[in-house]
Amino acid sequence: MEYIKEHIWQILIGLNYVLAISAVITILFKKINPTKTLSYIIVLLVFPFVGLIVYYLFGQEYRKSKIFNRKHVLNQSVVKQIQNELELDTKTIESVDELLEEKSKLIRLLYNSEKSKLTVKNEIKLIKNGDKKMQLLLDDLKKAKHHIHIEYFIVKDDSIGTKFLEIICNKANEGVKVKMVIDDVGSSISSKMKRKLKESGVELYKFMSVLFSRFTGKMNYRDHRKIAIIDGKIGYVGGINISDNYVNANNTRYWRDTHIRIVGEAVRQLQILFFTTLDFVSEGDVNISKDYFPENTCKENVALQIAASGPDTDWSNIMEAIFVAITNAEEYIHITTPYFIPNDEIVTALQVAARSNIEVKLIVPKKSDSWIAEYATNSYLEKLLEAGVEVYQYTKGFVHAKTIVIDDVFSTVGTANMDYRSFNINFEVNALVYNKPFAMDLNQIFNSDLENTTKLKLEIWKKRSKRTKLIEALARLAAPLL
Known part of the structure; x- marks a missing residue:
């Protein structure tokens, strides 16, 4: 014991480098990006202890890992039926536009890698800046009849965030099914507001909590998506989170951002994507009914694909x-x-x-x-x-x-x-x-x-x-x- 006390730092340094060299070997076998590989090797070998912490928190690769499993959702009969219907619609279209021929390679790429179907019957509204986006979104939320699905990196109960949360609480009290997934690192909602959400019947899920959690070592993997789906008919996606910063309400820096509002077939793809996230965060069986995929009545012809990526996809x-x-x-x-x-x-x-x-x-x-x-x-x-x-x-x-x-x-x-x-x-x-x-x-x-x-x-x-x-x-x- 005396020897250990006298040489504690030498022992810890030695242990550090045993673990660091083991981590370096692991990194080399993974054959990841050379720049990233070199960065981790330098940090591990040059910065004792700190390097191990950084690698533990940020360096582990989980693509194709079982902790991110989409198959339970994708194998459900309702989802398979929706996917088949989208594929049938795509095959029956001889030529939506000459433009598609020019980008056919891109369309095939996404289909082959992630079965992302080309949807055609869509109407899209381009939205510049958060104030316009939130005005449209809040109006749509107030009209919800069946369900509201929210998946956001940042949701805060500041001024605009409170308006948003109050509306979904009201809709939940009216009987609308409200499910919301928020990233645990990006979002910040007070305990008082969380209680109100729960009492209203809103199902709130945190994406990969990082404090005192078995996923702490995976805190680097965040849900950066911004998805809102209303009644399976209207979808929002883009760069704008739910916070005062994004609507230029706090009189600090001007914030320039872009979002889109989708009505049509593509909302079905967003819906499936949301359910894959919900299945992961709820840690239970998510049963999906046809009610979440209403018949599309859109008459506009805007062709688009929904591209998703993350540690749960085989490709970037x-x-x-x-x-x-x-x-x-x-x-x-x-x-x-x-x-x-x-x-x-x-x-x-x-x-x-x-x-x-x-x-x-x-x-x-x-x-x-x-x-x-x-x-x-x-x-x-x-x-x-x-x-x-x-x-x-x-x-x-x-x-x-x-x-x-x-x-x-x-x-x-x-x-x-x-x-x-x-x-x-x-x-x-x-x-x-x-x-x-x-x-x-x-x-x-x-x-x-x-x-x-x-x-x-x-x-x-x-x-x-x-x-x-x-x-x-x-x-x-x-x-x-x-």
Whole structure:
């Protein structure tokens, strides 16, 4: 015992490196992204104890793991019937539009990897900023008759959040079935409001609680989706959470964001996706009835797919869809994202597109809400500028929109940022839209956002101080870990 007391630190350091080397071997066998691999190896070997904590909390890979199992929902007879009906509808359509032929590779990709059907009978409303989105959503919630399904990364009981929560409490008291899944890290609801939700009959579920939970080691996997479904007929998806920050109500920074409202077949895909999450968080059998999938009466023809990705999917569906869309571009690629920390594939695709005389424009925030994300994003910009990509920094406030529009043909609006976390770690959902009028509307918003940006010039950007470039390099190295 005396020896142990005298050499306690040497023993602990030795134990640390035994565990660290074991973790390094595990990482090497997983054959994950080389940058991410190197980042973890450096942290594990250079920072005793801290490295192990970081790896335990953030480094474990759970894609294809049994803890995220969608099969119980996907194998239910009702879901299979809905999927078959969607496939039948798709097969009976000879040609929705010539535009689909141009993007047929992307459509097949999502179907083959995740059985994401192309839906056609849809009506879509493009929503700019949170105040308009919340006005529409609250109105739709008040009209709910059968059920309300909510799945959000951030729900807070601040001013706008309280209005939202009061409405769903009222609807639950009226007999409407209300189920809500909130991310335990992103959301913040007071105990008083939680009691009111429970007393009203709202079923509230936390996604992977991180305090005193058996999932603490998996706190890195977050539900970043923003989905609202009303009566199985109306669906919302996009970048806007439920908080005052997103509706510009707190008189701080201007928040620029984008969302969409869907009426039609695609809502069925959102509904199935919601049930897969509900099945996981409820830890019980979720029985799905046909009542959640009412007959679609939409007469509009807007073709779209719902792309979902996360540790429960075999492939990085959203990242792959973005990659294919970029590589198939012929005229222009316009991207808006709050966090640009891409993998090598996306960087190369953008560089090749720009060097092929395709117009590539990228809008990112000048000032992020995360200093490490800001510096990490900036570390990628010089190489893009050298390839001919036009980079614009948004200056009016914080741009949180996650949108892409290509060739007046393809558009995507959703929850996924162009970063490691959205591509590989978080649960995300994007709507992929194949519709010229919608693409033109989204591109018009993109061009209006350009009016509030500063265009970067390569020769000036290169003159950043060595200190700034060093911080960028360190942030970039840390980005895959966080």
